[in-house]
Amino acid sequence: MGFRYRKSFKLAPGVRMNVSKSGVGYSVGGKGVRMTKRARGGVQTTVNLPGTGLGYTTGNGGPAPARRKPGRREAVASRQAARKAAVAEAEPQNGQPVSVRAPGKRWVAGSWYYVVLVGTAGTFAWLPFLHAAIRLKTAKARRLALIFGGLDLLVYVLLALTPxxxxxxxxxxxxxxxxxxxxxxxxxxxxxxxxxxxxxxYGGMPVEEPSQQLSADPAINAVLVARARRDEARSLAAADPLLARELCVGRPDLARSYDDGGLVDLNSAPAEVIAGLCGVSSDVAATVVAVRDRRGVPFANVDELFVMADIPVDVWDRIRDRAVLIP
Incomplete structure (x- = not known):
């Protein structure tokens, strides 16, 4: 963790100066039209039609380092490193040492899908598709279950008619x-x-054998597990945003079966969800939603939100801990 400093000052009606470690930026405008000069040199102009939800944004966000999407192995390695660091920081309780995950055999979660499909020569192909349809509750999964169920029914008929x-x-x-x-x-x-x-x-991640207890305190275990789930969900969202949307990552207000550890998508979640998960007041959550709607384009990172919105510095870390930004 490095030193951070950000502060926003109101110079005049419609004029704000934003000071951060990267430099000084400013924004000029009011309801409907706003021009933002970022500390890194980017200039962005946003025009909105109040009350319609329509808007247009032009400009750029300044130079930024190229980001490479992490692969599956890198995501798994990152999650394991975070877990080991969390275990190292956890203090032993009642004189019992903290144990780490025991090495063991790994397998890919959901591999039984292929075992059933190939092992039955396709005659029970409908079974894994039915399971996926029940778990995901999406139209695509239900449609595939019906298609392969019909194909299997045709196979049964042909088998019965074979001389x-x-x-x-x-x-x-x-x-x-x-x-x-x-x-x-x-x-x-x-x-x-x-x-x-x-x-x-199954989240597309390898599943490991049951681990030993991380700590004698169940409360510590729950926090560490939730933290690991958030890291995993963030890696998934960075690698495959469409899949993250299908799984409703960061949207606990929607029907879903995927556990993201308590993340909130600042680009789409309503104010009450942001307030509840991030532990901020309803006014701060309303400010986040108002800035998001006024901006008209998704946030690329949390720093953009802090620059554009007047959010107290003491809640930044709480928002960072729970935030995920899915474009």
Whole structure:
């Protein structure tokens, strides 16, 4: 953690000066039109039609270092490093040392999807799709479950119509050939369609064997687990924003099954959710929503919010701890 300083001063009606470690910026304008000069040199002009929700933003945010999306291995390594650091910082309770995760065999969560699909030669392909539809509750998952359920039903019909010889063995016929090709197509297409569904259901991250207790205090365990979930969800949102939206990361007010550890999406969450999760007053949460709506474009990072909104410095760390920004 480094030293940070940010302060916003009102110089005149509609004119504010923003001072931070990066330099001095200012913003001029009022309701409907505002021009912002950032400390790093970027100039942005925003025009909104009050009461309509329509707006237009032009300009740039100044030079910024290129960001590379973290891969899955990097995300896992980052999560494990954060977990080890948290364990090292945790103090032992009642004289019992803090234990770390025991090394063990790993497997990919949701691999049973492919086992069922391939192991049954596609005849039970509907089962993993049905499971995904129940867990995700999305129209796409339900549609795929119906499609593969119908294909399996067709396979069952073809199997029943396939002619057999006097010994009860299946004979070569056009029906058996069509059934075999259909089963092969179900296996190939099912593997392709199940890959994104598995990631959405299980988060796309490797699952480790049950670990030993991190601490003798369950309260510490709960905090560490929630922190690890937030780190995982942030990595997921950075690598695949569309998947994060499907999982409703940062939106506890929506129906979802994914646990993000208590994150809040400052680009879309309502004021009451921001106030509840970030532990700020309703006025601060309303300010965040007002600045977001007035700006008209998603925030790229939390610093942009702090520069544009008059938010008390003492709540910045609380907002950082819970914030996620999904474009």
């Amino acid at each position: 057999q010889n006097s010994q009860g063995q299946v004979t070569d016929s056009p029906i058996s050939t069509i059934g075999g090709l259909l089963a092969a197509g179900i296996i190939i297409g099912g593997c392709i369609a199940l890959t994104p569904l598995r990631r959405m259901v």
